[in-house]
Amino acid sequence: MSESYNVSASPHVRSAVSTSKIMFFVTVSLLPACGYGIYQFGFNAALLVAVCIASCVIFELLFELIIKKRPTISDLSAVVTGLLLALNLPCDATWWMGIIGSAFAIIVVKMLFGGLGQNFMNPALAGRCFLMICFTARMTSFSFDGVTCATPLYTIREGGYVQLTDMFLGRIPGTIGEVSTLALLIGAAFLIITGVIDFRIPCAYLVSFVIFMGLFAGHGWDITYLAAQLCGGGLMLGAFFMATDYVTSPITRTGRIIFGICCGLLTGLFRVFSSSAEGVSYAIIISNLLVPLIERMTLPKCFGKGGEI
Amino acid sequence: MSGLTFKGGIHTYEGKELTKDKKITDLQPVSPELVYPLSQHIGAPAVPVVNVGDRVLRAQMIADANGFVSSPIYSAVSGTVKAIENRRNVQGVMTMSIVIENDELYEEAPGIPVRPINEMTKEEVIEIIRRAGIIGMGGAGFPTHVKLSPKNPGKIHFVIANCAECEPYLTSDYRRMIEEPEKLVAGLKIILCLFEHAKGILAVEDNKPDCIRILKDLCIDEPRISVKVLKTKYPQGSERQLIYATTGRAINSSMLPADAGCIVNNVDTIVAIYHAVIEGRPLMERIVTVTGDAVRYPQNFRVYTGTNYNDLIEAAGGFKSPPGKIISGGPMMGFALFDTNVPVTKSSSAVTAFLKDPVSENPPGACINCGRCVEACPSRLLPSKLADIAEHYDEDRFTKMNGLECVECGCCSYICPARRHLTQEIKMMRQSVLAKRKKK
Numbered sequence: 001m002s003e004s005y006n007v008s009a010s011p012h013v014r015s016a017v018s019t020s021k022i023m024f025f026v027t028v029s030l031l032p033a034c035g036y037g038i039y040q041f042g043f044n045a046a047l048l049v050a051v052c053i054a055s056c057v058i059f060e061l062l063f064e065l066i067i068k069k070r071p072t073i074s075d076l077s078a079v080v081t082g083l084l085l086a087l088n089l090p091c092d093a094t095w096w097m098g099i100i101g102s103a104f105a106i107i108v109v110k111m112l113f114g115g116l117g118q119n120f121m122n123p124a125l126a127g128r129c130f131l132m133i134c135f136t137a138r139m140t141s142f143s144f145d146g147v148t149c150a151t152p153l154y155t156i157r158e159g160g161y162v163q164l165t166d167m168f169l170g171r172i173p174g175t176i177g178e179v180s181t182l183a184l185l186i187g188a189a190f191l192i193i194t195g196v197i198d199f200r201i202p203c204a205y206l207v208s209f210v211i212f213m214g215l216f217a218g219h220g221w222d223i224t225y226l227a228a229q230l231c232g233g234g235l236m237l238g239a240f241f242m243a244t245d246y247v248t249s250p251i252t253r254t255g256r257i258i259f260g261i262c263c264g265l266l267t268g269l270f271r272v273f274s275s276s277a278e279g280v281s282y283a284i285i286i287s288n289l290l291v292p293l294i295e296r297m298t299l300p301k302c303f304g305k306g307g308e309i
Numbered sequence: 310m311s312g313l314t315f316k317g318g319i320h321t322y323e324g325k326e327l328t329k330d331k332k333i334t335d336l337q338p339v340s341p342e343l344v345y346p347l348s349q350h351i352g353a354p355a356v357p358v359v360n361v362g363d364r365v366l367r368a369q370m371i372a373d374a375n376g377f378v379s380s381p382i383y384s385a386v387s388g389t390v391k392a393i394e395n396r397r398n399v400q401g402v403m404t405m406s407i408v409i410e411n412d413e414l415y416e417e418a419p420g421i422p423v424r425p426i427n428e429m430t431k432e433e434v435i436e437i438i439r440r441a442g443i444i445g446m447g448g449a450g451f452p453t454h455v456k457l458s459p460k461n462p463g464k465i466h467f468v469i470a471n472c473a474e475c476e477p478y479l480t481s482d483y484r485r486m487i488e489e490p491e492k493l494v495a496g497l498k499i500i501l502c503l504f505e506h507a508k509g510i511l512a513v514e515d516n517k518p519d520c521i522r523i524l525k526d527l528c529i530d531e532p533r534i535s536v537k538v539l540k541t542k543y544p545q546g547s548e549r550q551l552i553y554a555t556t557g558r559a560i561n562s563s564m565l566p567a568d569a570g571c572i573v574n575n576v577d578t579i580v581a582i583y584h585a586v587i588e589g590r591p592l593m594e595r596i597v598t599v600t601g602d603a604v605r606y607p608q609n610f611r612v613y614t615g616t617n618y619n620d621l622i623e624a625a626g627g628f629k630s631p632p633g634k635i636i637s638g639g640p641m642m643g644f645a646l647f648d649t650n651v652p653v654t655k656s657s658s659a660v661t662a663f664l665k666d667p668v669s670e671n672p673p674g675a676c677i678n679c680g681r682c683v684e685a686c687p688s689r690l691l692p693s694k695l696a697d698i699a700e701h702y703d704e705d706r707f708t709k710m711n712g713l714e715c716v717e718c719g720c721c722s723y724i725c726p727a728r729r730h731l732t733q734e735i736k737m738m739r740q741s742v743l744a745k746r747k748k749k
Binding site (some may be wrong): 004005006007008009010011012013014015017018019021022072075077115116117118198246247248249251252253256299300301302303304305307308309 | 315316319321322401477549550553559560561562564632633634635636638640641642643644645646647648649661663666667668669671674675676677678679680681683687688689690691693694710711714719722723724725726727728730732733736
């Protein structure tokens with residue numbers, strides 16, 4: 001017998017896109033928003049970003065070492081979770097809040113359910129909601145230029161006046177990553193162009209949200225009001241970067257549209273009828289829970305049985 | 310040019326430039342032994358009609374078909390039957406084979422008796438094709454005479470020549486179309502004689518504009534034949550996808566192409582039909598591309614069936630440096646070889662050797678539910694879910710989620726960012742379910 005060579009089942013070639021590359025692209029796409037947040041909110045914002053990323057990665061590594069699993073931090077998913085969590089914190093949050101949020105996100109939501117791919121809700125959002133419940137006051141106090149003040153969403157809820165250009169550019173109080181709609185849209189465009197995210201979820205999300213607000217918010221189809229609602233709060237960050245999280249969104253095309261609509265309607269519901277002015281985080285994590293059901297409902301037809309068209 | 314296409318599929322690195330411009334060269338076997346596995350086709354293995362020690366001639370039948378879905382085998386050289394024993398085939402399995410010792414005289418037996426095509430009945434033509442041992446040479450190896458004998462020949466509307474050659478790196482069909490296009494058209498005309506209501510379609514991917522031009526020129530005066538341009542995408546040459554792209558008809562796993570009024574044959578098969586029906590030559594040679602970044606001089610060869618793969622690799626200058634993986638066929642659907650001491654069969658289309666093996670270099674990770682496999686699946690399935698189900702061997706759910714509709718094209722494994730072996734899992738489950746059904 002001659003030499004022996006490697007064998008495996010076909011196919012014998014693989015595309016260049018890997019999990020870590022996708023996570024790297026997501027990280028890059030968040031840099032404009034992150035950079036703007038640090039520019040506006042200063043040192044504490046930078047500290048929070050660093051603390052969240054580092055603690056997410058360390059918690060994942062420690063957990064895997066303790067349960068003797070192969071370390072998976074090189075897939076960069078923990079980096080993305082840490083970064084998203086930091087972008088969802090107000091700049092006045094303390095560094096230890098970042099650690100607590102990261103611990104909840106990585107250990108409870110992600111690793112205890114089996115690690116990457118098994119979590120049933122977005123870890124970063126779950127971490128943020130956990131902190132909201134534990135430290136409500138600190139998590140809802142936003143400062144701008146060193147002065148604590150109301151977010152634009154709260155202002156318009158109370159009937160006040162907001163400056164749309166400031167909201168679009170980010171000269172407003174809010175969490176570190178959500179303030180600049182422009183920076184978020186640059187990152188979102190990058191993700192859509194590189195094919196990392198599917199436009200279906202954000203489109204369905206934003207369209208259904210606008211329709212809901214137009215019908216039920218009591219301001220009718222007032223363009224300024226609707227634009228302020230779109231630019232305000234975590235909507236853009238949520239629609240483009242967190243609702244589109246692969247693991248916690250449906251795998252089917254129609255499922256993604258339904259999922260986007262669920263997020264949009266729930267966000268509208270919370271913003272109009274709940275006691276808080278914001279509702280993106282809760283809307284997304286509740287919709288995350290519906291994903292298995294949505295997937296089951298939207299099984300595609302296969303080729304030769306109507307699915308070819 | 311926007312060509313005809315289907316939903317799903319992938320765009321891989323094509324790698325065809327390695328051998329695209331290399332003329333087909335004739336290669337005579339160097340190894341003294343030629344090996345003919347009795348099972349080179351789908352269906353019952355052929356039965357030897359020679360004994361050990363017999364002298365055989367070139368173009369002499371050495372094994373006959375065993376039943377309708379089976380195909381005879383011919384020796385491509387003259388020599389002595391050395392053994393009838395188990396030898397390794399390209400799948401790595403030991404299989405009963407006839408071994409012939411080449412005497413290098415190439416003394417030829419008389420061919421199959423033929424008459425001018427317009428003097429023969431349809432049954433006679435199909436019988437010649439059967440006797441010539443022609444099978445689907447694109448890889449599946451389904452006996453061609455069975456394909457050409459549908460229940461209702463009058464209801465065949467399209468005879469499609471599969472000139473897509475969507476498998477990366479392969480250029481054997483391309484070279485055939487450049488060098489012997491008239492044989493392809495003539496062969497298609499022979500098949501059209503069998504089905505008077507059918508139109509002939511030459512389906513070519515748009516990455517072969519020269520072939521499209523040549524075939525269009527040849528078919529100018531052929532009212533029954535048209536050239537259709539397909540979008541370059543893998544797996545455009547898959548039977549179901551090809552039928553859909555060219556005719557808009559869709560079939561599933563429980564149907565045959567003939568149920569949609571179609572018959573599909575690949576380029577080499579149609580040329581073999583030409584050789585058999587016009588010249589009386591049985592199937593004993595084919596075009597094989599030897600390619601890949603590990604091969605010193607990649608090229609296309611016309612080789613005798615039974616030739617050792619090592620002869621092919623030697624003729625292409627051997628390897629630049631030790632390859633990481635050697636594949637019989639192309640990178641998407643071919644078989645990885647652990648031993649190159651195997652024979653060329655009727656359905657060997659290529660030998661592809663890569664310096665690196667991306668499969669062993671990228672261990673599988675966790676599914677992130679990204680949906681790329683769903684987008685890529687030409688059968689419109691949910692490969693990641695089917696692979697999960699296959700891991701748990703849940704037969705009911707596998708069938709319910711249409712796992713049996715998988716065409717095993719490999720798109721899902723190719724595209725998966727977590728490098729999961731999706732195709733492999735689904736394929737194994739599918740084949741086990743089908744085998745179980747057969748037993749019942």
